Every structure is written in C-alpha cells, then in structure tokens.
Amino acid sequence: MFLLIEQLLNGLQFGLLLFLLAAGLTLVFGIMDFVNLAHGSLYMMGAYFAATFVGWTDSFVLGAILALAATLLLGIALEFVALRHLYGRDHLDQVLATFGLILFFNDMVRLIWGPAGLALPLPAWLTTPVQLLPGVYYPAYRLSIIIVALLVAAMLYLVVMRTRIGMLIRAGASNREMIGALGINIKLLFTLVFGLGAALAGLAGLMQAPILTVQIGMGENILILAFVIIVIGGIGSIRGAFLAAIFVGIIDTLGRAFLPDLLRKVLSGAAASTAAPALSSMLIYLLMAIVLVLRPEGLFPATKR
Amino acid sequence: MKTSFWLAGATALALAQPAVAADPIKIGFVSTFSGPTAVIGNDMRNSFELALDHLGRKMDGKPVEVIYEDDQQKPDVGKQKTEKLVQSDKVDFIVGYIWSNVLLASLKTAVDSKTFLISANAGPSQLAGELCSPYVFSTSWQNDQTPQAMGTYMNQKGVKSVFLIGPNYAAGKDMLAGVKSTFKGQVVGEEYTVWPSQLDFSAELSKARNSKAEAIFVFYPGAAGVQFLNQYAQAGIKQQIPLYTAFTIDELSLPLQKENALGVPGAQQWVNDLPNEQNKKFVTDYRKKYANLRPTFYGAQSYDAANLINSAVVAVKGDLTKKDAMKAEMEKVNFKSVRGPYKYGNNHIPIQNFYLQDVVKDGEGQLALKTVATIVENDQDRFHDKCPMK
Numbered sequence: 019m020f021l022l023i024e025q026l027l028n029g030l031q032f033g034l035l036l037f038l039l040a041a042g043l044t045l046v047f048g049i050m051d052f053v054n055l056a057h058g059s060l061y062m063m064g065a066y067f068a069a070t071f072v073g074w075t076d077s078f079v080l081g082a083i084l085a086l087a088a089t090l091l092l093g094i095a096l097e098f099v100a101l102r103h104l105y106g107r108d109h110l111d112q113v114l115a116t117f118g119l120i121l122f123f124n125d126m127v128r129l130i131w132g133p134a135g136l137a138l139p140l141p142a143w144l145t146t147p148v149q150l151l152p153g154v155y156y157p158a159y160r161l162s163i164i165i166v167a168l169l170v171a172a173m174l175y176l177v178v179m180r181t182r183i184g185m186l187i188r189a190g191a192s193n194r195e196m197i198g199a200l201g202i203n204i205k206l207l208f209t210l211v212f213g214l215g216a217a218l219a220g221l222a223g224l225m226q227a228p229i230l231t232v233q234i235g236m237g238e239n240i241l242i243l244a245f246v247i248i249v250i251g252g253i254g255s256i257r258g259a260f261l262a263a264i265f266v267g268i269i270d271t272l273g274r275a276f277l278p279d280l281l282r283k284v285l286s287g288a289a290a291s292t293a294a295p296a297l298s299s300m301l302i303y304l305l306m307a308i309v310l311v312l313r314p315e316g317l318f319p320a321t322k323r
Numbered sequence: 324m325k326t327s328f329w330l331a332g333a334t335a336l337a338l339a340q341p342a343v344a345a346d347p348i349k350i351g352f353v354s355t356f357s358g359p360t361a362v363i364g365n366d367m368r369n370s371f372e373l374a375l376d377h378l379g380r381k382m383d384g385k386p387v388e389v390i391y392e393d394d395q396q397k398p399d400v401g402k403q404k405t406e407k408l409v410q411s412d413k414v415d416f417i418v419g420y421i422w423s424n425v426l427l428a429s430l431k432t433a434v435d436s437k438t439f440l441i442s443a444n445a446g447p448s449q450l451a452g453e454l455c456s457p458y459v460f461s462t463s464w465q466n467d468q469t470p471q472a473m474g475t476y477m478n479q480k481g482v483k484s485v486f487l488i489g490p491n492y493a494a495g496k497d498m499l500a501g502v503k504s505t506f507k508g509q510v511v512g513e514e515y516t517v518w519p520s521q522l523d524f525s526a527e528l529s530k531a532r533n534s535k536a537e538a539i540f541v542f543y544p545g546a547a548g549v550q551f552l553n554q555y556a557q558a559g560i561k562q563q564i565p566l567y568t569a570f571t572i573d574e575l576s577l578p579l580q581k582e583n584a585l586g587v588p589g590a591q592q593w594v595n596d597l598p599n600e601q602n603k604k605f606v607t608d609y610r611k612k613y614a615n616l617r618p619t620f621y622g623a624q625s626y627d628a629a630n631l632i633n634s635a636v637v638a639v640k641g642d643l644t645k646k647d648a649m650k651a652e653m654e655k656v657n658f659k660s661v662r663g664p665y666k667y668g669n670n671h672i673p674i675q676n677f678y679l680q681d682v683v684k685d686g687e688g689q690l691a692l693k694t695v696a697t698i699v700e701n702d703q704d705r706f707h708d709k710c711p712m713k
Contacts, residue, residue, distance in 0.1 A: 021533045028525040134362050135546060137579040140557070147559030155532075157557045160525065229557070230522045231549045231579055233359045239520050275526040278514065287513075295491040295517045 020154050025275045026268065027150075031160045033267020034167035038222035039240060040247040040259040041174060042215025048254020049190040050208050052101065053109050055116040057219055057244065058237025059123035060096075064089045064220025065227040065236065066127060069136040078141045085224050086217055093216020097209050105208070124234050135233035138224075163225050170221065171260055178256055187211060191254040246302055250309045252316025261318060266302050273298035347388040348636060348643070351408030353401055353429065354419040354443075356393040360519075360545040362575050363421055363621050364393070367443060369613050370622030371418070373605070374629035376612070382636040390414065394425050396519060401425035402432065409436045415643050416441060418628045421544075421621065423447035423466060423493035427454075434458055437646060439653075441631060443624040446672065447493045448500075452709030455670040457650055462627040462660075463620075464592055465672045465704035466494050467501030470542065470569045472590040472677035472698040474505030477538060477567055479698075484509040485567075486536040488527050488551075490518035490543065498542035498569055504705065511536045522550045528558050536564060544570045552583040572682060574617040577690050584682045584690065592673070593623040593662040594680050594694040602661040617691075623661045630658040666701075670710035674703045 043057050067088045072081030100119070104112050140159055147155040178184035186207055189197045198204045223237065230236065247266055251258025278294035285293065309317060352371060354364035368391060375387055390412055394401035401420070408414045409432055417433050418441045420426040426445040433440040434456045442450070442461045451465040477485065485506060489495035495515060503510055512534045514527045531539050539560070543551045548571035555561055561583075568589045577584055595606050595618065605626055609618040618626075631653055638652035639645040654667050665675040678694045685691035 021529060024529045024533070025526055028529060031525070032523065133365070134575070135359065135549075135579065137549070137581065139581070145557055147557075155559060157554075157559065159557055229550070229554055231546050231553075233546055235358060271526050274516075275530060291513055291515050292491065292496070295515050295521075299517045299521075 029268030029271035031164050033264035037260050037263035038218045040244040042218040043244050044248040044259045045211050046215045053112045056119035058241035059120050060216045060219040061223035061237035064223030065232040068224035069138040069232045089220025090213050090217040094213040097212040127234050135231045138227040140228045246306050252319035255318050258318030273301045347386045348382050349414040350389045351414035351417045352391045352419045353394050353404050355396045366619050366622045367625040370625040371629050374626045382633045383641040385641050398424045398428035402428040405429035405432045416632050420445045441628040443628045448497050448706050451670050451672045451704045452706035455710035460671040463624045466497030468704050469590050470498045470501035471505045473569050474502040476698050478507050482538045484511050484536045485538045486512040486531040486534050488514045488541045491515035492518045502540050524554050539564050540567045542569045548576045549579040552580045556583045574619045589680045590677050591680050592675050593620045599663050601659040605661045627660050634658045668703050668707045669712050670707045672704050676700050
C-alpha cells in the first residue's frame with residue numbers, strides 16, 4: 019500500500035514535469051500553428067543556465083530564478099531572430115528549420131560548456147527525504163517539484179482564464195485570422211506566447227537538472243513524450259495538456275513499477291524481466307494510438323475552429 | 324599559435340612520409356564520440372594516442388595510421404562503421420567497442436574478414452562462449468567477471484539479501500547474472516530499465532526501499548551512473564541500504580557524482596593507483612598530456628590494446644600476412660599491461676585479478692579512486708567451456 023502511494027507520487031511528479039514542457043509546446047503549436055522541435059533545446063538551455071547561475075550565485079533559488087529569466091529572454095530572442103520568418107511556411111519547413119536549431123544548440127553548448135555535462139547540486143534542505151505518512155518517505159526535492167509545478171499550473175490557469183492576455187491567447191487558439199482582423203497586435207502576442215513557452219520549458223529543464231545530469235541532447239527524448247501529451251490532450255488545450263501529462267506520468271511509472279511482477283506470474287523470470295521494460299515503455303504510445311482512434315482531436319480539444 | 328605549429332609539423336611529416344615508408348599499419352578504432360557518452364570514447368582515444376606516443380608512433384619501424392569512427396552508441400551504426408573499416412579502409416586491426424550490443428552487431432564483419440579485433444571494453448558472454456574466435460582478443464574482461472567479484476565481496480561482508488538494478492541490454496543482463504552466480508544470499512528483486520533512454524529511477528528505487536533488502540547492486544556506466552547515485556542519495560536510501568556497484572563510478576563520472584560516491588564500493592581489474600611501473604608511467608603521462616583529465620579503466624584497456632597489437636606486429640617483423648604467428652604471439656601476452664601481468668584463456672579473455680576500489684579524498688583534495696583489497700586472483704570467466712577453441 020505504501021509502495022503504491024510512493025509510486026503514485028513518482029508518477030505525479032513525472033507527469034507534472036512533463037506538463038511544464040507540454041504546456042509551452044501546446045500553446046505554440048495550437049495558437050501559432052508552429053511546430054517547434056527546438057522546444058527540447060530550450061529545456062536543455064534552462065538546465066545549463068541554472069547550473070551556471072547556481073555556481074555563480076551559490077544559491078539554488080536565486081540561480082533558478084536567473085535561469086528562468088535567461089530562458090525567457092532567449093526564447094523571445096529566438097522568436098524575433100529566426101522563427102518569426104517561418105510562420106507562413108508549411109509544417110515541413112518549420113520541422114526542418116527547428117531541427118537545424120537543435121543541432122545548433124547542441125553544438126553551441128558543446129563549445130561553451132564542453133562535452134562532459136554539468137552537475138547541479140542541491141542545497142542540503144532539499145536532499146533529505148520527508149516523511150509524509152508514518153512509513154512513507156519521499157524525497158524533498160521531488161515533493162518541491164510537485165508543489166512548484168502545481169503552483170505554475172494554477173497561475174497559468176488564472177492567466178489564461180481570467181486576464182485579457184489570456185483571452186487573446188484563447189481567441190488565438192480558436193481562430194487566428196479573426197483576432198488579427200479585430201486589430202490585435204498578433205506579432206506581439208506570438209512573441210509573448212513563445213517567450214512564455216520557452217520559460218516553462220526552461221523551468222522544466224532546471225527542475226529536472228538536479229535529478230538527472232545537465233547534458234547535451236537531454237531535451238530530445240523527453241520532447242517526444244511532450245508531443246505524445248499534446249496529441250492525447252488536444253492541441254492548443256492547456257487543460258488537456260495538464261490532465262494528459264498526469265495521466266502519462268502515472269501510467270508510465272506504474273507500468274515500470276508493477277508490470278514486471280505481473281508478467282512474472284505468466285512468463286518465466288528471465289523472459290518477464292526482459293519484456294517488461296519494453297512493454298512498459300510502449301504503454302503510453304498505446305494510449306496515444308487508442309486516443310487517436312477514438313477521439314482524433316484529443317481528449318480535451320481547444321474550442322473548435 | 325601552438326596548434327598551427329603542430330599542424331605545420333604534422334603536414335611536413337605527412338609530406339615527408341610517403342618517401343620513407345609506403346605501408347603503414349592501419350588500425351580502425353570504433354567507439355562513441357558523440358552524445359552523452361562521448362567522454363568515454365574520448366578517454367579511450369586519448370589513451371590509445373598516448374600509447375602510440377610511448378611507442379614512438381611506430382610499430383616495428385612502420386608508421387601507424389589510426390582511423391577513428393563514431394558508433395553513436397548504436398548497434399546498427401557500429402556495424403556500418405566496422406564494415407567501412409574492413410571493406411573500404413582495409414584496416415589490419417580493429418580496436419575499441421564500449422558497448423556489448425554494438426560489439427555483438429559488429430563482430431561477424433570482422434571475424435568473417437579475418438581482421439583482428441581487440442575489444443577494449445565490451446565483454447558480452449557470447450564472445451567468451453560460443454562466438455569466440457581466433458581473431459578476437461579482449462584487453463578488458465567478460466561482463467560477468469566484475470560483478471562476480473562484487474558478489475564475492477558482498478559474501479565477505481556478510482550481506483544476506485540484495486536488490487539488483489541494471490539496464491535492459493546485453494551487458495546489463497550479463498552483469499546481474501554475474502552477481503547472482505557468486506552471491507550466496509537471497510536476491511529479493513531484479514529490475515531492468517530501458518537503455519539508454521530511461522534516466523529517472525524513482526520507480527525502481529521505491530521498490531528497492533520497500534523490498535527491505537540489506538544491499539542494492541547496480542550497473543550503470545557513463546552518465547546514467549551519475550543520475551542513479553544522485554537519485555539514490557536524494558531519496559535518502561543511502562542512509563538505509565548500502566550500495567554496491569560495477570562500472571558505475573569511474574574517473575569520468577566521479578567529478579559529477581562528488582560526495583554521493585563516497586563510501587560506495589566498486590570492483591575493477593584496473594585502478595589508477597596499481598603499483599606497477601608501466602601503470603605509473605601511463606597515469607602520470609596521461610595527466611601531463613591531457614590537463615585536468617584523469618585516465619579511466621576504459622583508457623587503461625585501450626592503452627593495453629595498442630601494446631598488444633604492437634607485440635604482434637613486432638613478432639612477425641611487420642609482415643601482417645602471418646596471422647597465425649600474430650595470434651600465437653598475442654596469446655602469450657608478451658607486453659607489460661598496466662593492470663599487471665595477466666594470461667589469456669582459451670577464448671582470448673584475460674585471466675586476471677579483480678580489486679576492490681573505494682572513493683577517497685586524495686592528496687590534492689580531490690575525490691579519487693583507490694585500491695583497497697584484492698577480491699579474487701587469476702579469475703577466469705565462466706563461459707570459457709562453451710568456446711570451441713582449445
């Protein structure tokens with residue numbers, strides 16, 4: 019029972035982290051109709067910025083805030099210099115250009131920080147486990163990821179649902195041409211949205227950094243999961259991304275945790291140990307396939323165009 | 324400035340050489356030079372280059388040409404690169420291979436063409452058993468040997484139960500099987516993770532904690548070892564269940580693992596402080612040539628590979644068509660290995676000692692690996708009976 023609670027928390031933590039990444043992706047894809055493969059590079063840059071700034075300032079929190087600001091600026095600059103010129107093109111051109119950006123960022127990081135990767139050490143108050151219930155311990159840092167991500171999700175909800183900017187974002191998601199025709203400065207809106215997406219990706223990267231290492235190409239595998247989430251959740255829908263991310267996080271973790279034992283009941287020990295990791299990593303893609311068959315527009319699509 | 328000087332020198336040499344010797348010794352070197360594990364490939368290349376420096380960049384008076392190829396840690400790419408080296412570059416020797424799955428994919432190409440292949444790291448069980456070949460030698464170990472030594476050490480420590488975690492690929496399966504073959508206590512759990520993409524081990528660590536095992540054993544080479552130790556410490560399991568490792572803490576991962584690695588034992592056939600002359604020369608000159616870097620066991624094995632090849636070339640006086648004589652010479656291990664003396668078994672896998680290594684603060688105030696004890700002496704892998712060569 020305790021194990022199940024712990025594993026559910028692990029799944030929730032992973033899912034919320036994926037949400038931060040997927041939220042930016044779904045905004046950019048849904049509102050700007052722009053496929054950004056380089057979203058994972060912004061995640062990587064967030065982690066590298068954090069490792070650098072934490073080293074300079076000797077404070078984890080201050081370094082993280084600086085890194086967040088730096089990724090936001092980088093995102094805005096990237097949109098202004100490069101991506102702005104690609105909005106009118108078709109998706110394949112955008113994929114090609116942003117794939118080029120992945121290579122560019124990887125090599126830039128190699129030049130600046132070297133090929134070996136960096137470590138982002140945690141302050142002592144985050145490295146100890148917390149006792150949640152008698153007998154249930156959970157790493158303080160993973161708990162803080164859950165809290166921060168939930169706060170960010172709540173703020174995002176308030177901004178999107180309760181402010182004028184949010185209204186424009188929602189309007190943009192349902193009908194881009196119309197809000198342009200109504201005299202909204204769509205260029206500025208796009209830059210803001212892209213910057214917001216970059217900052218969310220950077221936040222995900224810098225929060226993941228102490229658990230993993232900061233290394234070149236760290237954003238590439240996880241980006242695939244983020245795409246799976248926006249497909250499941252419905253493109254352009256933050257609410258969809260939130261629920262789909264938690265869903266995917268929990269399915270992935272529970273699959274890894276309990277599938278091997280289940281398989282061992284039917285298969286021989288060795289065969290089960292080999293098949294389980296392969297099967298559990300397939301689960302979320304299976305989920306995506308089912309969603310695509312039953313509801314091609316995703317579980318929680320943004321308002322119909 | 325310095326680079327251009329060397330470049331000029333190299334160009335002059337290159338221009339001068341065709342007149343002197345038309346027939347260089349060609350060596351293909353397959354390792355990982357891109358992606359997160361490129362640091363391992365770089366260390367292997369550095370050590371191989373250092374060995375060539377120590378040999379005067381010649382073998383039996385002939386110049387040596389090394390072609391480095393990047394396998395990207397992918398079996399299909401490794402196979403392609405091996406085919407390129409054998410078929411279009413027509414190399415005399417192929418060296419390298421960090422990953423067991425890459426080596427297994429590439430093996431047939433080398434063996435079918437009767438090109439000598441020296442594995443400077445990977446040691447899949449198949450290579451020691453049914454897939455052994457007269458043309459294949461290892462300067463490393465068979466995968467099971469190192470974890471077997473760890474299992475023996477856990478018996479010595481009186482450990483009664485263990486939880487095993489490792490990656491789901493050829494070497495991961497060998498490693499966990501190796502521990503199980505010598506460990507006398509109970510194996511209460513065994514987890515395989517998706518390799519190399521899975522880097523979050525929260526689900527596995529939660530299970531290990533709840534299993535109430537007395538010890539955890541892991542095998543995570545490269546960056547994954549850093550991540551595992553990070554998460555092991557953050558989950559607070561370090562205070563509850565001690566960790567035993569194979570190929571998880573080395574000179575490349577230690578600067579990133581830092582204090583998390585203190586007190587975590589590992590087994591290895593080579594440690595930087597082994598007290599023999601050739602090892603002192605290797606470690607000292609490596610640190611002189613590559614500032615701020617320290618050699619790893621991957622490097623030590625590559626350094627040995629260059630010397631093993633040299634011994635064969637010298638024995639046949641540079642006539643590389645005499646393959647039988649070269650094979651016979653290499654079987655004698657007629658060179659000074661940096662791990663100290665070793666022998667070859669019938670399957671061309673070393674019969675060697677395994678040491679217990681620990682993480683300590685060295686004289687320079689940095690974390691370093693240190694030999695603590697010899698766990699097993701003259702250990703031979705457990706698959707040599709399956710090898711048809713006698």
